[in-house]
Amino acid sequence: MVGFPLHHPKGRELTGGDLLAQCLKHLGVEVAFGLHGGHLDAFLMGCEDIGIRLVDTRHETVAVQAAEGYCRISTKPGVCFVTANSGFSNGLPGLATAYGDRSPILCITSSPPLRDTENNSLQGSIDQVVAARPITKFAHRVVTPEECPRIVSHALRVAQSGPPGPVLLDFPIDVLFTPVNPNLIAWGSITSPPSFPPAPHTAAVEAAVKLFSSAQRPVIITGTGARGQPARRQLFKLAEDCSIPVFNTSKYASRTPSSPMLSQATAGTLAILPLVQMARPDLVVLLGARTGMFLGGRSGAIIPDKDCKLIQVDCDGSEIGRSHPVDLGIVSDVEAFLSAVNAALGSTAATNVDKSWVQSVLGLASMESPYEKEPEVTDSGRLHPYHAVKNLVSGIEPGSIIVLDGGEASAWVGDLASRCQPHTVMTATGYLGFLGNGFGYTLGCAIAAPDRKVVNIQGDGSAGFHLMELDTYKRFGLNIMTVVVNNSSWGMSSNGQDLVYGTDHPARPISALSSATEYDVVAKGLQNTTAKISQIAEIRSTVTKFQQTSGPSCINLIVDRKPVHPVTTAMEWTPS
Structure with a gap:
């Protein structure tokens, strides 16, 4: 025996489906969506x-995205299942976002019997493995039940x-229902220890220490690659x-553990340094954070494009230098890099750092918003979105998980979310800008962290994608508060049209939603x-009351679509 003891179901033979489930259980899987x-x-x-x-959803896209949310909070791989062809097709958006956002999930699907391949059988028109390959790291069809341990353990390692x-594994129905021959089981590496992540080269650590030691105005920017608690502890040791x-x-904003060196603002705040006549960083360290849309693209607004050194640490070598010249690129797990740098530095504190500049940068988070003095109610009679959201956030319990x-x-919420001292704030739309993800992410977070309040904040546009999942939240008795920030429009679309075509132009193609909709x-x-x-x-009293109430809740928060949020203004595009 090179595997694990098999559990024989009472009253029936051990099938491929049983062996698949037992492989997952052996590998630490506790839940599947x-x-x-x-x-x-x-x-x-x-x-x-x-x-x-087993946690069943009302739509397969949500199931796949719930696996994503689960893995982001639990740091374990997320597992989901979708049925043949129709379910698989509905799950494709979830695979696409997981691929774009680097989420380690395993998607299990089934298909018609192998003998019926190309027979126009029920739910058999699409070759799921072929369709999944462009948006997965690994996609494979298992053709004998005895191959389950080898392929499942391999797939999870790849993920x-x-x-x-x-990753995606397709199990034809006959493979799942066929009795297993224990003598033919291919165990593969299922009982081997987990693979160790990549660690930095000694020379790379020495080079990093040299850059740290010479910097006067260094900053660290973290992404999802630095989300685990061990990595965060090493991070704050270095920072302090x-x-x-x-x-x-x-x-993705992880706010635990807390540290005096953790800014309550996100990295986008660094873009305002020239506006407040402060010097910009002379060293930026990216830890598991990809350049691109969430870091100002190639504008130089967040990561200076001159007079600044850039260290980029990522487990994916293809991300290093993707859009910015890098002074030191290190292919490494973030925790391994931080541990090595901390060991190399020892107890020697950086002597060149301008500590007054550091405190000023950390103080940017407390700057008064330009919207603070604007009226709470706009000329339209609706609530100003800034004031509405500020009061919403003020009622959220500290330590909650907020999904945007x-x-x-x-x-609007992202600008203010840190005020309630949340555990985590994640933007569900991700690199694909995929609306509707928040319902699945929220579900996965709530299952992974049942002791925390989870707040699912939607625009009224994104709310329309998967509002039926409120039924799922109720069936499982989850403490999820959903807030629909309702401005009766696709706000970014309508405001973007205003910016490009001017407010006098009468046409506003397909950017309005019904003000009569009662979410x-x-x-x-x-x-x-x-x-x-x-x-x-x-607002605040209702939020407080709902968070003290067991089970799911939903608030329909009526706001105006004006003023335009600065993120829309920043994305304005005008033909040359």
Whole structure:
């Protein structure tokens, strides 16, 4: 025996579906998200028998995205299942976002019997492996049940090694329902220790220490590659020993453990340094943070394009120098890099750092918003989005997980979310700008961290994608508060049209939504606690009350689409 002891189900033979479930359980999988399909029944029965929790959603896209949210909070691989062809097709958007955002998830699907390949059988038109390959790190069809241990362990290693990402395994229905011959099982590496992540070369550590030691105005920017608690502890040891301010990106902001060197603002705040007549950084250290849309692209606004050294640490060598010249690129796991640098520095604190500059940079987060003195109610009679969101955030419990979805709605909240001292703030739309992800991310977070409040904040546009998942939240008794920031429009679209074509132009193609839509009424029908709010005085008390109430809730928060959020202005495009 080079594997694990098999668990034989009571009253029936051990099938491929049982073996698949037992492989996942052995590899540490505790929960799987999905939607039922008869092709998968042997696997689902195996999960029930071995103790893998099954969480069923109302749409397959949400199931895949729930696996994403789960892995981001638990740091374990997320697992989802989608049935043959129809379910798989619905799950493709989730695979696409997981691929774009480097989320280590395993998607399990099924297909018609092998003998019916090319027979126009039910749910058999699309070759799922071929379709999945462009948006996964690994996609494979398992053709005998005895191959499960070898292929499953390989797939999960691929998902979690190097740049993480989604993998897909297709199990034809006959493979799942066929009895297993124990003598033919290919165990592969299923009992081997996990692979160790890449670590930095000694010379790279020495070069990094030299750059740290010479910098006067260093900053560290972290991304999802630095989200684990061990990495964060090493991060704050370095930051505190060397007086280096730390900024999260707006895509993923981890705020635990806390540190005096962690800015309450996101990295985008660095763009205002010239406006307040402060010197810009002379060293930027990117830790598991990719350049691109969340760091100002190639504008130089966040990462200076001159008179600044750049260290980029990433487990994916292809990300280093992708859009910015790099002075030191290191292919390494972030925790391994930080541990090595801390060991090399010892107890020697950086002596060149301008500590007054550091404190001034950290103080940027407390600057008064330009919207603070504007009226709480706009000329339209609706709530000013800044004031509405500020009061919303003020009622959220410290230590909550906040998931942002939508365009301007998520931007307004992202600016203020740190005020409630959250555990994590994640922007669900990701690199694809994919609206609707927040429902699945929220579900995964709530399952991964049942002791925390989870707040699912949507624009009214993004809310329309998967509002039925409020039923899922209720069925599982999850403490999720959904807030629909409702401005009766695709705010980023309509405001973008205003910016490009001017407010006098009458046409506003397909950018409006109905002001009559009652999101709270729909939510009440799905057995959520609900409220519709159009007065500032009601916001904080309602949020506080709902967070003290067990189970899911939904707030329909009525706001104006004006003023335009600066993120929309920054993205304005005008033909040359």
